[in-house]
Amino acid sequence: MLLVIVLASCGKKESGQLIGVLDRPKWKGINPYGMVYIPSGTLHVGAGDQDVRSTFVQRPKAVSIVGFYMDDTEITNNEYRQFVNWVKDSIVHSWLDHYVEDDFGNQFIDWDEEIDWTDETVNDLYYQGDMAIKSKEINVEKMVYEYKWRDWQRMAHDPDPNNRAKYLKRDKVQVYPDTMCWIRDFAYSYNEPMTRNYFTHPAYDDYPVVGVSWKMANAFCDWRSKLWDAYNDSSINTETFSLPTEYDWEYAARGGKDLAPYPWGGYYLRNSKGCLLANFKPGRGNYPEDGGLFTVRADAYFPNDYGLYNMAGNVAEWTISSFDENAGSFIHDLNPDMRYDALDDDPIALKRKVIRGGSWKDIGYFLQNHVRHWEFQDTTKSYIGFRCRLTFMGRSLNDFN
Numbered sequence: 001m002l003l004v005i006v007l008a009s010c011g012k013k014e015s016g017q018l019i020g021v022l023d024r025p026k027w028k029g030i031n032p033y034g035m036v037y038i039p040s041g042t043l044h045v046g047a048g049d050q051d052v053r054s055t056f057v058q059r060p061k062a063v064s065i066v067g068f069y070m071d072d073t074e075i076t077n078n079e080y081r082q083f084v085n086w087v088k089d090s091i092v093h094s095w096l097d098h099y100v101e102d103d104f105g106n107q108f109i110d111w112d113e114e115i116d117w118t119d120e121t122v123n124d125l126y127y128q129g130d131m132a133i134k135s136k137e138i139n140v141e142k143m144v145y146e147y148k149w150r151d152w153q154r155m156a157h158d159p160d161p162n163n164r165a166k167y168l169k170r171d172k173v174q175v176y177p178d179t180m181c182w183i184r185d186f187a188y189s190y191n192e193p194m195t196r197n198y199f200t201h202p203a204y205d206d207y208p209v210v211g212v213s214w215k216m217a218n219a220f221c222d223w224r225s226k227l228w229d230a231y232n233d234s235s236i237n238t239e240t241f242s243l244p245t246e247y248d249w250e251y252a253a254r255g256g257k258d259l260a261p262y263p264w265g266g267y268y269l270r271n272s273k274g275c276l277l278a279n280f281k282p283g284r285g286n287y288p289e290d291g292g293l294f295t296v297r298a299d300a301y302f303p304n305d306y307g308l309y310n311m312a313g314n315v316a317e318w319t320i321s322s323f324d325e326n327a328g329s330f331i332h333d334l335n336p337d338m339r340y341d342a343l344d345d346d347p348i349a350l351k352r353k354v355i356r357g358g359s360w361k362d363i364g365y366f367l368q369n370h371v372r373h374w375e376f377q378d379t380t381k382s383y384i385g386f387r388c389r390l391t392f393m394g395r396s397l398n399d400f401n
Helices: 001-011 077-095 120-125 151-157 194-199 214-229 246-254
Strands: 034-038 041-045 062-066 068-071 099-101 105-111 143-152 169-175 314-322 353-357 375-376 389-391
Touching: 034 246, 041 105, 041 246, 068 246, 068 353, 077 120, 077 143, 077 214, 099 214, 169 214, 194 214, 214 314, 246 353, 314 375
Parallel strands: none
Antiparallel strands: 034 068, 041 062, 068 389, 099 105, 143 169, 314 353, 353 375
16 A cells, blocks of 8 residues: 555645645845945935035935946956947857857857958958058947837836837947047047057056946946846846946945045045155146056955955946936935936937946045935046946845844
């Protein structure tokens, strides 16, 4: 009788007990290279010092932030070059018809195929004839990254289950940094050497990339997400890399020191020995006094208590948030963010995106944690870069002391 019971139970998928689905993929979390973990917590925002412009754009408020990873440095020239080279190679692969097809008829680039750089088709990647200043000079207008993204806000507030395609947005972005910004940003100033060398010369590999617009930074984040998924278990839907919200950024910049005016926690821009603690414009324009005339290495100076470098100075940083002077009056106190997907024909005021941290060409006021500033999403500057964030999946024991 016992044998009959055992044989009868063989092959059953269910045990009769509520035990959940057993064939789920294993998840041990991730530890992204070059990123540090920022635990969940509460942030008190508001003016940390005199509002020198009397704009009152940072209103007092207590907000809570979910745990996330953030790059310990700004994205460097060499890291961004990996993106540019990937775009270049993907374009050439497509021209040479290097594709593979999956079981569902979807085509993907076959990265195992070697590129024949002597093929005449590849010449279209470079400037030709009178347009060429030197041989094999990449035509930056060809360096276009195409990607798709979901409009989650519209999906949540205007659901249409019969037409999901309308929530899928497509973007095409020229991704090569605008090297001319070094000349254009400063009238009557000799900065041609920075235009010629800053992004291409190995001496600047570990310096923060500049000349990237807000849209270019978002394209980089999308590519980085695809790069991660390509080398990991695609059956698990991991969180995507993105720009931080402005309050993610401020929370990380404070380094666990609530209400601290600067990332290092102190009230001053110098330490007890009189040394400047960031790369900015000291005094009335003594640019090299802090150790850097322009930008410095992305890991220069001491990090804050979260291990983040240059959260004040060096380059200001894009956030994903849209800028509104009165945002503090209506944003939520749980993971606050204000976002607007500005179209090309929208009024220019709707294209303002929040930048934080101040830069090498800014006075000390802009280095304070609380200071909000903005720039237009389609502009490129020699003093604005970015870093990525990644939401932490689950709850860490470190989130609560």
